[in-house]
Amino acid sequence: xxxxRGKALSWEIKDEVLELALHHAPCNEIxxxxxxELEGFAAALETAASAGVGAVIVYSRQAPGFSxxxxxxxxxxxxxxxxxxxxxxxxxxxxxxxxxxxxxLDASPMTTIAAVHGVTFGGxxxxxxxxxxxxxxxxxxxxxxxxxxxxxxxxxxIPRLKRDLGNGLVRDLLLTGRSINASKALASGLVxxxxxxxxxxxVARATAAQVGKFDRAASAAAKRFLKPIPCEELRRExxxxxxxxxxxxxxxxxxxxVESTAAHPYLP
Amino acid sequence: MKTLEQTTDEVLGLASQHFGVxxxxxxxxxxxxxxxxxxxxxxxxxxxxxxxxxxxxxxxYEVQGVTDFRTLASRIQARL
Numbered sequence: 081x082x083x084x085r086g087k088a089l090s091w092e093i094k095d096e097v098l099e100l101a102l103h104h105a106p107c108n109e110i111x112x113x114x115x116x117e118l119e120g121f122a123a124a125l126e127t128a129a130s131a132g133v134g135a136v137i138v139y140s141r142q143a144p145g146f147s148x149x150x151x152x153x154x155x156x157x158x159x160x161x162x163x164x165x166x167x168x169x170x171x172x173x174x175x176x177x178x179x180x181x182x183x184x185l186d187a188s189p190m191t192t193i194a195a196v197h198g199v200t201f202g203g204x205x206x207x208x209x210x211x212x213x214x215x216x217x218x219x220x221x222x223x224x225x226x227x228x229x230x231x232x233x234x235x236x237x238i239p240r241l242k243r244d245l246g247n248g249l250v251r252d253l254l255l256t257g258r259s260i261n262a263s264k265a266l267a268s269g270l271v272x273x274x275x276x277x278x279x280x281x282x283v284a285r286a287t288a289a290q291v292g293k294f295d296r297a298a299s300a301a302a303k304r305f306l307k308p309i310p311c312e313e314l315r316r317e318x319x320x321x322x323x324x325x326x327x328x329x330x331x332x333x334x335x336x337x338v339e340s341t342a343a344h345p346y347l348p
Numbered sequence: 349m350k351t352l353e354q355t356t357d358e359v360l361g362l363a364s365q366h367f368g369v370x371x372x373x374x375x376x377x378x379x380x381x382x383x384x385x386x387x388x389x390x391x392x393x394x395x396x397x398x399x400x401x402x403x404x405x406x407x408x409y410e411v412q413g414v415t416d417f418r419t420l421a422s423r424i425q426a427r428l
Binding site for chain 1: 389392393395396399400405407408409
């Protein structure tokens with residue numbers, strides 16, 4: 081299928097580039113709807129690769145940013161009525177599903193580009209990290225806010241960031257919960273290009289056109305060589321997340337987040 | 349090296365420009381959330397602009413609990 085219009089996201093293939101647009105209000109929070117549609121996209125990724133598509137761009141049409149991460153309101157509402165065992169099983173199932181999607185994206189033989197802007201937090205940051213290249217406009221802020229809730233990133237962010245950049249930046253982002261801007265992200269090697277406001281998609285398209293010129297088999301082989309999937313660490317991350325989620329403090333943290341009327345949910 | 353007063357003035361100027369509030373309506377002691385009518389998302393945008401303008405990194409936890417322009421400027425000043 082070369083075109084798909086969903087409720088949370090849509091994709092189309094044009095000029096041999098598969099473009100995925102996220103458009104789930106307010107800021108592409110990743111809950112069951114987004115996950116279900118991402119699973120559809122993962123299947124389309126595999127079909128597109130076989131059809132000779134050379135590059136993939138993932139971007140957001142939502143003004144606040146690329147993605148604010150996991151849908152915490154849905155997570156809380158879904159977990160609240162459940163007994164601890166069922167709650168844990170539900171979280172594990174969600175994590176395993178999102179990991180499958182992001183592993184497919186990460187391992188795709190096509191060159192994948194995340195064109196980001198604004199809020200690129202938590203699971204949204206992890207979605208971008210599953211791509212080969214990140215192009216960030218100057219409004220972008222990256223953040224792992226999970227420790228604020230007594231959790232760690234659960235969508236594969238830690239293993240991928242460690243793979244790509246080493247432990248130091250991961251420690252800084254995770255242990256302080258601070259957000260960093262596109263300039264810092266560029267300086268640390270997290271993003272490949274930092275561009276003007278509103279320019280990340282345009283630049284991503286130019287980059288996709290460039291990478292599309294090269295022999296697909298050679299590009300795919302180079303990717304496999306350069307970018308091993310950290311399978312064992314990804315599995316351990318799921319275990320760690322589930323272990324932390326089982327603690328009562330996490331549900332209390334989620335309750336406070338959901339019930340908060342504070343004007344400042346994006347700040348630590 | 350800028351003085352705190354100069355830094356504060358630049359912060360007020362940037363806020364005025366970005367959020368479209370006349371400069372003369374902003375004072376160093378003002379609560380910027382209330383005066384600019386912004387939420388945390390827009391505060392993050394302002395943080396990014398300030399970092400880019402002053403060429404600094406300003407961790408968001410350094411501005412936790414900060415609501416007035418003067419204190420915000422002092423946090424920036426400490427990193428110049």
